[in-house]
Amino acid sequence: MAITVRIPTPLRKLTNNEELVEINASNVGEAINELQSRYPGIQERLVDESGEIRRFVNVYVNEEDIRFLQNKETALKDNDEISIIPAIAGG
Numbered sequence: 414m415a416i417t418v419r420i421p422t423p424l425r426k427l428t429n430n431e432e433l434v435e436i437n438a439s440n441v442g443e444a445i446n447e448l449q450s451r452y453p454g455i456q457e458r459l460v461d462e463s464g465e466i467r468r469f470v471n472v473y474v475n476e477e478d479i480r481f482l483q484n485k486e487t488a489l490k491d492n493d494e495i496s497i498i499p500a501i502a503g504g
Contacts, residue, residue: 416444416489419496427452441472442485444495459497469500 418434428434434451438444449456461467465484472479473496479487489495 415491417492417494418444418448419494421497421499423499424455424458424497427455427458438489440483440485440489441474441479441487441495444489445485471498471500472496473498 416436416438418436420428420432420434425432428451434448436444436447436451438447445456445459448459459467459470459472466472466479474482474487474489475493476496479485
């Protein structure tokens with residue numbers, strides 16, 4: 414099951430500057446685990462100590478916010494795209 418993950422610029426130093434990464438996973442939680450196995454250190458930037466997606470990280474599956482779906486349990490299917498978008502604060 415090929416899933417594409419769109420890596421934001423601040424995290425690309427962990428993925429050897431790759432913007433798009435292909436993985437195999439059945440849900441978002443597995444996708445994060447797969448990213449961690451390939452790119453150590455990326456998981457701690459995406460999830461907190463309790464294993465939940467950090468508040469300032471937005472994750473979308475096919476342009477739908479996983480917070481309005483099943484969070485890390487959001488199911489994935491072949492050719493889905495996950496976008497990781499860090500929140501930007503300004504003032």
